[in-house]
Amino acid sequence: MRDQTVLDEVRSFHAKLMAVASGSDDQRLERVFELVPREAFLGHGPWKVVVNRRYVETPSANPIHVYHNGLVALDEAKRINNGEPYLHAAWIGAAAPASGEVVVHVGAGTGYYSAILSMLVLPKGRVQAYEIEESLAHRAASNLDPFEAVGVVHGDATAMELPDCDLIYVNAGVVSPPGSWLRALRPSGRIIFPWSPSNSVSLTLLMTRSENGFAVRILGPSWFIPCVGASDSAGCTKVPNPLQARSITKAWLTADRPPDETAVAVCRDVWFSGSPYKSL
Structure with a gap:
C-alpha cells in the first residue's frame, strides 16, 4: 500500500510538471498525463534509460524509475526509445489536439503518446497510429x-494514403515531408515534426494549413531517429543554413506554387520561405 501511495504521488507530480512543460493552459493535460501510466507501455522492468547516449538499467522494476525527463529503451539494439516527456508535453501543448479531432501519429512506438493524444480528442475524435517496426x-x-x-497500422506511413485529419504528429526525423501528408490535412490542420534537412539543422516545425499555403512556427531543436521514406538527403535540393532555417515562416506544396526568390529551403514536395534576416 505504501509503495502504491508513493507511486501515485510521483505520477501526480510528474503530470503537474508535464502540464507546466506544455506551455498550454489546457487544464486537461495534467489529468491525462496522470491517468496514462508510462510504465504500461515500456514492457516489463527493469528498464534501460539513456544517459549521454548510453543505456543504464534501473535498479528494479519499480515504476517510479520511469517518471523523469529521460528516454527509455523500447528496442535497445535499434536505439528506439520512448521519447522525452518534456519535449512531447511541449509539442502537445503547441499542437493543441482538441475534442473531436482526427490525429495521425507517425512513429507510434509502443503507443504511449498515442494514448495521450487519444484521450485529448475525446469525445468523438480518434487517433490512427502508424509504426513501421x-x-x-x-x-x-x-x-x-x-x-x-x-x-494501429503496421507499415510505412510515407507510402500510405493517410486519412483526412486535423493533426499529424510525427516522431521520426524528416528531411523532406511527403506531400501526401500535407494534402491529408484539413483546413487549419497542423503537422508537427522534427525537421533535419542537414547535419547542422535539426528543428521542430509546426505547420498549419491555411488558404494560402502553410504557416510555419519554429519550436526549437529536436532529434529523432530517421523516418524511413522521408529521410533521404537527396530529398532537399536547396538546404538552409541554421540561420536561414530559423527565419522560415511560410511553406507551400511545390505542386501548388513553384519556389520563388524567397525560398530558403526546397524539398521534394514542399518549399519553405524565410523572412528577412541579418547575417551573423
Whole structure:
C-alpha cells in the first residue's frame, strides 16, 4: 500500500510538471498525463534509460524509475526509445489536439503518446497510429486496446494514403515531408515534426494549413531517429543554413506554387520561405 501511495504521488507530480512543460493552459493535460501510466507501455522492468547516449538499467522494476525527463529503451539494439516527456508535453501543448479531432501519429512506438493524444480528442475524435517496426506495432496494438477510438497500422506511413485529419504528429526525423501528408490535412490542420534537412539543422516545425499555403512556427531543436521514406538527403535540393532555417515562416506544396526568390529551403514536395534576416 505504501509503495502504491508513493507511486501515485510521483505520477501526480510528474503530470503537474508535464502540464507546466506544455506551455498550454489546457487544464486537461495534467489529468491525462496522470491517468496514462508510462510504465504500461515500456514492457516489463527493469528498464534501460539513456544517459549521454548510453543505456543504464534501473535498479528494479519499480515504476517510479520511469517518471523523469529521460528516454527509455523500447528496442535497445535499434536505439528506439520512448521519447522525452518534456519535449512531447511541449509539442502537445503547441499542437493543441482538441475534442473531436482526427490525429495521425507517425512513429507510434509502443503507443504511449498515442494514448495521450487519444484521450485529448475525446469525445468523438480518434487517433490512427502508424509504426513501421513490426514488433513495436504489435506491442502498441496490445497496449492501446483499452483506449477508445485509437487504431494501429503496421507499415510505412510515407507510402500510405493517410486519412483526412486535423493533426499529424510525427516522431521520426524528416528531411523532406511527403506531400501526401500535407494534402491529408484539413483546413487549419497542423503537422508537427522534427525537421533535419542537414547535419547542422535539426528543428521542430509546426505547420498549419491555411488558404494560402502553410504557416510555419519554429519550436526549437529536436532529434529523432530517421523516418524511413522521408529521410533521404537527396530529398532537399536547396538546404538552409541554421540561420536561414530559423527565419522560415511560410511553406507551400511545390505542386501548388513553384519556389520563388524567397525560398530558403526546397524539398521534394514542399518549399519553405524565410523572412528577412541579418547575417551573423
